[in-house]
Amino acid sequence: MTTSREIQLAARPRGMPRPTDFALVEVDVPEPGDGEVLIRNAYMSVDPYMRGRMNDVKSYVPPFQLGEALNGGAVGQIIASRSDRFTEGTWVVHNLGWRELALSDGRGLFAFDPALAPVSTGLGVLGMPGLTAYVGLLDIGRPRPGETVFVSGAAGAVGSAVGQIAKLKGCRVIGSAGSPEKVAWLRELGFDEAFDYHVVSARDALSEGIDLYFDNVGGPTLEAALSALRKHGRVVACGAVSQYNAIEPAPGPRNLAFVVGKRLRIEGFIISDHIDRTPAFLADMATWVRDGAVRYRETVVEGIENAPAAFIGLLEGENIGKMLVKVGPEP
Amino acid sequence: MTTSREIQLAARPRGMPRPTDFALVEVDVPEPGDGEVLIRNAYMSVDPYMRGRMNDVKSYVPPFQLGEALNGGAVGQIIASRSDRFTEGTWVVHNLGWRELALSDGRGLFAFDPALAPVSTGLGVLGMPGLTAYVGLLDIGRPRPGETVFVSGAAGAVGSAVGQIAKLKGCRVIGSAGSPEKVAWLRELGFDEAFDYHVVSARDALSEGIDLYFDNVGGPTLEAALSALRKHGRVVACGAVSQYNAIEPAPGPRNLAFVVGKRLRIEGFIISDHIDRTPAFLADMATWVRDGAVRYRETVVEGIENAPAAFIGLLEGENIGKMLVKVGPEP
Numbered sequence: 001m002t003t004s005r006e007i008q009l010a011a012r013p014r015g016m017p018r019p020t021d022f023a024l025v026e027v028d029v030p031e032p033g034d035g036e037v038l039i040r041n042a043y044m045s046v047d048p049y050m051r052g053r054m055n056d057v058k059s060y061v062p063p064f065q066l067g068e069a070l071n072g073g074a075v076g077q078i079i080a081s082r083s084d085r086f087t088e089g090t091w092v093v094h095n096l097g098w099r100e101l102a103l104s105d106g107r108g109l110f111a112f113d114p115a116l117a118p119v120s121t122g123l124g125v126l127g128m129p130g131l132t133a134y135v136g137l138l139d140i141g142r143p144r145p146g147e148t149v150f151v152s153g154a155a156g157a158v159g160s161a162v163g164q165i166a167k168l169k170g171c172r173v174i175g176s177a178g179s180p181e182k183v184a185w186l187r188e189l190g191f192d193e194a195f196d197y198h199v200v201s202a203r204d205a206l207s208e209g210i211d212l213y214f215d216n217v218g219g220p221t222l223e224a225a226l227s228a229l230r231k232h233g234r235v236v237a238c239g240a241v242s243q244y245n246a247i248e249p250a251p252g253p254r255n256l257a258f259v260v261g262k263r264l265r266i267e268g269f270i271i272s273d274h275i276d277r278t279p280a281f282l283a284d285m286a287t288w289v290r291d292g293a294v295r296y297r298e299t300v301v302e303g304i305e306n307a308p309a310a311f312i313g314l315l316e317g318e319n320i321g322k323m324l325v326k327v328g329p330e331p
Numbered sequence: 332m333t334t335s336r337e338i339q340l341a342a343r344p345r346g347m348p349r350p351t352d353f354a355l356v357e358v359d360v361p362e363p364g365d366g367e368v369l370i371r372n373a374y375m376s377v378d379p380y381m382r383g384r385m386n387d388v389k390s391y392v393p394p395f396q397l398g399e400a401l402n403g404g405a406v407g408q409i410i411a412s413r414s415d416r417f418t419e420g421t422w423v424v425h426n427l428g429w430r431e432l433a434l435s436d437g438r439g440l441f442a443f444d445p446a447l448a449p450v451s452t453g454l455g456v457l458g459m460p461g462l463t464a465y466v467g468l469l470d471i472g473r474p475r476p477g478e479t480v481f482v483s484g485a486a487g488a489v490g491s492a493v494g495q496i497a498k499l500k501g502c503r504v505i506g507s508a509g510s511p512e513k514v515a516w517l518r519e520l521g522f523d524e525a526f527d528y529h530v531v532s533a534r535d536a537l538s539e540g541i542d543l544y545f546d547n548v549g550g551p552t553l554e555a556a557l558s559a560l561r562k563h564g565r566v567v568a569c570g571a572v573s574q575y576n577a578i579e580p581a582p583g584p585r586n587l588a589f590v591v592g593k594r595l596r597i598e599g600f601i602i603s604d605h606i607d608r609t610p611a612f613l614a615d616m617a618t619w620v621r622d623g624a625v626r627y628r629e630t631v632v633e634g635i636e637n638a639p640a641a642f643i644g645l646l647e648g649e650n651i652g653k654m655l656v657k658v659g660p661e662p
Binding site: 255256261262263 | 383549570583590591595599604
């Protein structure tokens, strides 16, 4: 028996989450039983989609429960094992984050080789956000060389990978983000154009037309993209972070008529449907990262007690690249 | 030299068109020149998409011009020919409607065999509306046996064909329409469920869920369908007749977030991109019509002078099945 700290959902947020919606709680962790392993987390992930699970509504994943830890992505090392499948010392990516120690029956654990890259990348460019970018852009969006791809939330973990993969596929790439520093980073990454949506409207920035929009934000940016899309354009609907804190559902774009007139396709996806693409993704992405063809950044907050602030900061756009919380030792 | 009557656009409608937006004009028609043919129309078509062309905005087809005839679909007989390709007496479907006599250089004329079916069907179930239903449902929507298909505007030329083809493909079919008489006809056609949207809300009628929505109307019906769609559902965006007379663009559905959560695909199409599907369509549809597997109705208005009233009536939902104007003798 040992103890661990975890972040529980204390109240369901209304609008933007507040620190009081979360509680840091010390809990007892029993020794692993038969078939179980004990994981000591090094990093936990905060991801925009978690905001939806904090509401008490039916969605593609069940809502978080009050008084329970906010299971999110994490990477950690197995420090005790009574499983045949995982040995002590193995690093694993899993969904028992927002806690220091996690007891697992082995389901949903994926081994991560620390020789490949820093273990934190297992939550970012080589993890779920990277796979989301890869599948969303290539399988759902199907860009052709010479096309113009626009990605919003472009300085985030998903968006920055989308833009760089699109460049590798021969596309012209435009990215939007929320600060001069982010825009400067997008230019460093090789985006053909990058703009700060606080300064330039998407309508103006996209006036020359686009072929594919990878949507992370929804709202007015989606409306501007629908206007800018050329014939046979596509919208990859990945997320709508501009709407996640909405108390009343916002009206949709006023220009959906373009879907008929311009023969558009708007298609949503959930990455958990596409786990079978992981081997192809890892083969490509590990190569691209090693060669410097895809670069990444991380915004790391220290200490599990600061996870709620990190999550709120993420929703406010404070991160560049992947937002992580360091909760224990790394290799 | 002879004379013909035609309907010209006299003023651009604001909202619902009024009779004064149209003018009946007698014009001179010269003898056919080299390569030309003269067509005497039997039927002209009024179609919802024509409302968009009456606005002075860029779209997938150029706007109609003031003081010119409203080119729309028509079927007629060649009564004089100086073309190598078309002989006198041939029946042709073409886009020089809203007039009694049409002079053509032969482009965009399709021969129609009057032995196949009444020539009026060349503007309906065996013409553009039928092809729209066939391509939209089968190629864009891709229904699977056992799925539930919902079609709005189901008693129109396109919608009634969509529902019957979906039944032939082993789907459960729900249709919405705007009068008890239309609903009764849908039941006769074999729709599993049919409802009058003035009496029952789409939200209630679709509460058991759908897999595919063939959208002819847009607006609140689209919002209800997005809520009712199951995982991996599809919206075939064919038209939005509820919005065609809008003076200000209406806000879109408030529940577009379902596109991500339910992995939906919303896809628009324009039938002129799919003319290559005509042979397959005609082979299937002529068989289905002959066997009684697909039935159709026509609402026929007599006399070109009544074409504006027919068009306004179409937008007000007065038609059952294909809305036609009889402007000359048929075989």
